[in-house]
Amino acid sequence: MEEPLINPSIDLKGRRILAVDDDRINLRIIGGILRHEGYEISEADSGEAALEAYATFQPNLVLLDVMMPGIDGFTTCRTLKKTYGDKCAPVIFVTAKSEADDVVMGFDAGGVDYLTKPFRPKEVVARIRTHLTNQQLAEQQKLLVNQLSKANADKDRFLGMCAHDLRNPLSSIRGLAELMAEDAVGGMTEEQRDIIQTIHGASQSMLQLVNELLDVATIEGGHLKLDKQPTSVVEIVERSVHLSNMEAAKKESRIEMVKTDGFPMIDVDRNKMRQVVDNIISNAVKYSPKGSIIHVVIHSNATSAGFAVRDCGPGIPESERHMLFKDFGRLSARPTAGEKSTGLGLAICRKIVEAHKGSIAVENLPEGGAEFSVSVPLFK
Amino acid sequence: MIFDGSILLVDDEAHIRKFISLLLRHLGVTRIFEAPNGQEALVVYQREKPDMVMLDVNMPVMDGIETLRALKELNPDAVVVMLTSLANRQTIDEAVALGAANYIRKDAPPEEIGRALAETIDACFESEDDPPAP
Numbered sequence: 001m002e003e004p005l006i007n008p009s010i011d012l013k014g015r016r017i018l019a020v021d022d023d024r025i026n027l028r029i030i031g032g033i034l035r036h037e038g039y040e041i042s043e044a045d046s047g048e049a050a051l052e053a054y055a056t057f058q059p060n061l062v063l064l065d066v067m068m069p070g071i072d073g074f075t076t077c078r079t080l081k082k083t084y085g086d087k088c089a090p091v092i093f094v095t096a097k098s099e100a101d102d103v104v105m106g107f108d109a110g111g112v113d114y115l116t117k118p119f120r121p122k123e124v125v126a127r128i129r130t131h132l133t134n135q136q137l138a139e140q141q142k143l144l145v146n147q148l149s150k151a152n153a154d155k156d157r158f159l160g161m162c163a164h165d166l167r168n169p170l171s172s173i174r175g176l177a178e179l180m181a182e183d184a185v186g187g188m189t190e191e192q193r194d195i196i197q198t199i200h201g202a203s204q205s206m207l208q209l210v211n212e213l214l215d216v217a218t219i220e221g222g223h224l225k226l227d228k229q230p231t232s233v234v235e236i237v238e239r240s241v242h243l244s245n246m247e248a249a250k251k252e253s254r255i256e257m258v259k260t261d262g263f264p265m266i267d268v269d270r271n272k273m274r275q276v277v278d279n280i281i282s283n284a285v286k287y288s289p290k291g292s293i294i295h296v297v298i299h300s301n302a303t304s305a306g307f308a309v310r311d312c313g314p315g316i317p318e319s320e321r322h323m324l325f326k327d328f329g330r331l332s333a334r335p336t337a338g339e340k341s342t343g344l345g346l347a348i349c350r351k352i353v354e355a356h357k358g359s360i361a362v363e364n365l366p367e368g369g370a371e372f373s374v375s376v377p378l379f380k
Numbered sequence: 381m382i383f384d385g386s387i388l389l390v391d392d393e394a395h396i397r398k399f400i401s402l403l404l405r406h407l408g409v410t411r412i413f414e415a416p417n418g419q420e421a422l423v424v425y426q427r428e429k430p431d432m433v434m435l436d437v438n439m440p441v442m443d444g445i446e447t448l449r450a451l452k453e454l455n456p457d458a459v460v461v462m463l464t465s466l467a468n469r470q471t472i473d474e475a476v477a478l479g480a481a482n483y484i485r486k487d488a489p490p491e492e493i494g495r496a497l498a499e500t501i502d503a504c505f506e507s508e509d510d511p512p513a514p
Contacts, residue, residue, distance in 0.1 A: 168465050171487035172395040176402065178490050184406040207487070227469060 012132050013038035018059035020050040020076070021094065022068045026117065030063060030094075033121045034128070047071035051079060054089075061132055062091045063115070066102050074109040081110040090131045153221065160217035163210045170210060174203040205340040212344040216327060219351045226269040226355060230379040233264050233298050237307050240277040241296055248285045251337050253292045255281060260298045264305030267379040268356055276349045276360075280309050280372045283345065286335040287313035288369070299375075306358065306375035315364040324362060325350040349374075383501045385431030386411035390421040390447065391463060392439040396486055400434065400463070403490050407497070418442030422450055425458075432459045432504070434484070437471055445474060452479050459504045461497070 017039050021027045024045070031041050042057040044050040047070055054062070062080070066073035077091045093106040093114040103114050113127055177200035179185070181193060188196070218224055241255050248255055266273075284294045292312040299306060314333050316324060323329035330343035346360075353360045358376030365371055387409055391397050394416070401412045413428050415421035418435075419442045425433065433451060437444035444462060451458045462475045462483040472483050482500040484493055 164465075167487055168393055169395055171465075172393075172399040175399045175490050175493075176395075179399075179402050179406055182406070184402055225469070 010133050010136050012129060012136070014040055015061070015132050015136075016040045016042065016057060016059045017061045017063060017128070018042050018044065018050065018053055018057055018089075019063045020044045020047070020053075020068075020073070021063075021065040022046060023065070026065070026094075026119075029119060030124065033119070033124055037125055037128075039128075047073065047076035047079075050076050051083075054080060054084075059089050060135060061089050061128060063094055063128075064091050064111070065094045066099070066106065067096075074105055077106075077109040077111055090135055092127065092131065156217045156221040159213055160221060163214035163217060166210045167207070167214070170203055170207045174200060174207055177203060208340070209342045209344075212342050212348060215348045216344060216351075219348070219355070224272075224351070224355055226272065228267050228269055228356075230265050231268050231270050231273065233266055233300070233305050233307060234260075235263075236268075236270065236273055237277055237296060237298060240274060240281055244278065244281045244285060247282060248294070251285065251290045251292075253285055253288060253290065253294065255285070255294045255296060258295055258297045262300060264298070264300035265379040266305050266376050268376060269352075272352045273356070273376075276352050276374060277307065279345045279349050280374065284309045284311035284313070284372070286337075286339045286341070287311055287333055289313075289336050299373075300378070302378075304358070304375040304377050306373065308371050308373040310365060310369055310371045312369045315368065315370045316362055321362070325360065383407070383409055383432075383505070385409075385505070386413065386428065388413045388415065388421060388424055388428065388430040388433045390415045390418065390433065390439070390444075391436040391486075392416050393436075396436070396463070400486065400493070403493060404497075406490075407494055418444065418447030418450070421447055422454070425451060425454065432461065432501075434461050434463055435480075436463045436486075437475070438465075445471065445478065448475055448478050448480055459500075461500055 017034055019027055019030050019034070019041060020043075021030070022045050027043050027045070031043060034041050042053050042059065044053045047068055050062070050064065064073045064077060071079075073093055077093075080091065081088050088110075090112040091110060093102065093111045094117060095102040095106070095114055096117050106114055112131055115124055115127060177196050180188075181196045181200060238257065241257050245255050281294070281296065285292075288294060288311045294312070295310040297308045297310070299308060313336075317332065320331045323331060325346050327347045328343040329347060330341060335341060350360050353374055353376065356376045358374060360372070360374050363371045363373070387404060389397055389400055389404070389412060391400070397414050397416075401414065404412055411430075413424050413430055415424050417439050421433070421435070424430075435444045435447060435451075439447075442450075448460055448462070451460055456479070458479075460480050462472065462480050463486045464472065464483050465485065465487050475483065481504050482496065484496045484500075486493065488496075
């Protein structure tokens with residue numbers, strides 16, 4: 001990072017304090033105490049003068065007498081808060097010892113603290129230091145948050161660029177290996193074929209990782225654009241069940257759709273929602289033993305619709321549940337036929353579903369296995 | 381064989397040209413020309429008059445959209461298929477509006493690319509075999 005790191009020690013010297021009092025002597029006393037502490041002081045003898053001085057002096061803190069001719073301290077404070085909002089410097093009211101009601105009203109008007117006259121120098125210095133320190137810490141925190149969110153955005157951009165540049169070469173490697181394995185450039189020995197298939201498998205899983213990283217970068221960078229269309233839940237799920245059944249057949253597993261009445265329509269980005277359905281169904285196949293039957297159910301109510309996938313896997317251990325939908329949240333369960341997992345799939349699903357204002361959840365089934373359920377608002 | 385015409389393949393990345401041309405040959409296409417950017421593609425297009433152009437979107441010197449525009453100026457009936465990696469909706473819409481016949485994601489598996497290509501060929505050339513309407 002180019003930005004200087006924040007200095008953890010708090011130096012309050014040179015901080016600007018606006019002291020407001022119609023009593024010249026009070027101003028002189030307080031000015032003396034504070035200048036001695038290294039603060040820069042500006043003085044105003046009325047509420048009106050204070051509002052003017054605030055604009056030019058831009059103080060870090062305001063000491064405001066309550067009882068003044070013209071507009072009083074409370075009104076001055078409210079005006080400052082209204083004008084400068086969150087950026088307004090903290091206001092400490094100055095009040096006579098007997099006026100206890102003033103204190104309450106002062107807090108209502110937006111003051112952070114109060115000082116009573118006659119001043120006790122040590123109290124004045126301590127209270128002012130506390131509020132200036134608080135203010136400085138808040139500023140530093142804001143700066144730090146800004147730096148961190150910029151660094152995070154840089155990271156996402158870098159990740160996106162990196163993944164993007166890796167994609168094309170990787171897809172060429174995978175495609176060329178696949179064509180070679182199909183004898184597109186002539187036959188080969190068993191060993192050569194084995195090597196080519198290894199290259200194909202490795203580039204395939206790397207491409208998937210790169211694609212998922214790119215998805216994460218796109219979503220995290222706020223660049224996820226949804227191309228929403230009214231879509232039938234049944235249609236989108238049926239298509240995915242059909243395609244996933246080919247993969248499942250390799251493990252002698254089967255995906256069955258539980259028929260339901262009705263064809264609920266949802267308003268979704270079809271490609272993105274397909275990605276969610278594909279991912280959840282392929283996870284179910286991946287984590288269920290060979291020869292399993294995976295059930296897919298369509299559900300709907302008055303406001304939302306979606307689907308649920310019931311697998312025959314080990315279920316989600318309670319202690320790992322919190323990691324399930326997080327980036328790289330790989331759990332202890334392993335795919336049952338050596339399939340690959342990037343740990344990003346469900347995190348991406350969650351982000352896509354949430355972008356549709358929907359929800360994704362998991363329940364362990366009493367008969368074993370887990371049920372992943374996705375709901376999104378109905379198309380209206 | 382899906383197609384007995386010739387194809388001009390335009391992409392700045394040599395490995396993509398190698399992959400797609402091998403795939404095309406695998407599918408039975410025998411006459412394949414290649415160009416690494418839009419400018420060279422226009423030269424080859426005029427010299428070889430290919431039946432179809434497969435055109436990358438992001439290229440140095442002269443990008444795909446600009447090249448598509450120039451090709452359509454040379455020959456309004458030119459059959460151009462855009463090659464994309466990240467399907468950017470806006471770019472695809474722009475290409476289609478300019479007269480691109482289809483777009484193919486070059487990061488898709490070979491069989492998917494083959495399928496998309498066959499579809500495009502069916503759509504753009506099959507109808508020419510039919511007798512012209514009276």
